[in-house]
Amino acid sequence: MEVALYIVPTPIGNLDDITIRAMKILSSANIIASEDTRHTGTMLKALNIPHKKLESYHEHNEEQKSSFLVNEILSRKSVALVTDAGTPGISDPGFRLIRKAIENNIKIISLPGPTAFIPALVASGLPVNEFHFFGFPPAKKGRKTFLQEVAKQKSTSILYESPYKILKLIEELIEFCGSDRQICIAREISKVFEEYIRGTLEECKQILQSKTAIKGEFVIILSRTK
Missing domain, CATH: 3.40.1010.10 (Tetrapyrrole methylase, N-terminal domain)
Incomplete structure (x- = not known):
């Protein structure tokens, strides 16, 4: 070797x-x-x-x-x-x-191989020709600046979030991006309970709120600013 x-x-x-x-x-x-x-x-x-x-x-x-x-x-x-x-x-x-x-x-x-955001991006139905990978948002310091940067992106944005903070992040994205921005939320990619939630930020927020429990790791694919 x-x-x-x-x-x-x-x-x-x-x-x-x-x-x-x-x-x-x-x-x-x-x-x-x-x-x-x-x-x-x-x-x-x-x-x-x-x-x-x-x-x-x-x-x-x-x-x-x-x-x-x-x-x-x-x-x-x-x-x-x-x-x-x-x-x-x-x-x-x-x-x-x-x-x-x-x-x-x-x-x-x-080596090429598994990573969560590529399958999520491809399956999102949002443009893949240009995208910006942001990863996890800062917990506290710099969070507002981070979200402002996401909101003004002129390409598809990709974020990661835990099940404990996903609703908070969606609510913040509504605040910074507007409730009608298109989004795809991918959960548990490649696992038994793999799921894609597509729609506006407000629609996806309501779907998450309707769940009895929020589990799994999340990839958020957000459409570009208009």
Whole structure:
């Protein structure tokens, strides 16, 4: 196996979405750098992927572990980077390690694979020729500025949100964008209860409010400003 930093996407729900190439790399890498080693270990076991060493790499130890992992690669070990689900670096840890690897002239091999916002965008029915990925809104500081930036976008906007904050976000988008802005809310992509809610912000808000429970991770696809 070539010595490099491998960026390996993992399934966001349906384990069948793992690629053959990803399985080969995960079984061959000297180290798998994982956001949650227990979660990754469970996935590897479910997919019958043998592996060597799991090393924790998450938002609280990124700086320290990035240096450690780069040194491991420089000592001729291959490292595969994974997150709990999806593609590393997309609203997940990975950026610091990738930057440090580049600074040390380490080869980066990034695999194509699962990420939540691409299937949500394609299935939304909104224009896909131009889009802006915003990710998760700030919890407090900078939130108003963030929402103002989303509201004035002249391309399709993509946001992530948790089930606990989705209604609050929709209400804020109504405030900043107007109630008639078109939106698609994707939930539980690739899982058993996958769902798409399409309509105006106000219509989608009412649909969410009518649910007895709001569960799952959400991708919000918002139409451009007029």
